[in-house]
Amino acid sequence: MISESYKMYCSEDPSLIENYDKAIADKKQTWVIHHKLETELNVTQRWLKHENLYLNRPASELIYLTPQEHARMHKGKRSDKKDYKKSRLSKVTEITPEMLETMMFY
Numbered sequence: 001m002i003s004e005s006y007k008m009y010c011s012e013d014p015s016l017i018e019n020y021d022k023a024i025a026d027k028k029q030t031w032v033i034h035h036k037l038e039t040e041l042n043v044t045q046r047w048l049k050h051e052n053l054y055l056n057r058p059a060s061e062l063i064y065l066t067p068q069e070h071a072r073m074h075k076g077k078r079s080d081k082k083d084y085k086k087s088r089l090s091k092v093t094e095i096t097p098e099m100l101e102t103m104m105f106y
Contacts, residue, residue, distance in 0.1 A: 016059035023064040031064040
């Protein structure tokens with residue numbers, strides 16, 4: 001199952017989001033939309049919002065995950081939170097067209 005939340009995150013047809021077919025076929029749980037940039041560039045939700053890369057995004061930047069996969073992904077990030085705060089200089093400060101192209105076309 002999917003929720004109606006895709007309307008605020010995705011600017012395109014939600015069927016273009018990776019794993020849509022699995023999410024729509026699952027009748028037991030509602031799948032979560034996750035921003036690929038968050039994991040691929042190791043940035044936070046807060047950073048994506050600050051850079052206006054959080055809402056109304058192309059489907060290629062999003063993926064449907066099970067609630068368990070999503071929790072596992074963020075649990076790993078939380079354990080590194082202190083290290084991340086200490087190393088702000090290594091934070092991505094710009095998303096180049098090359099980064100987006102690499103992400104969009106697997």
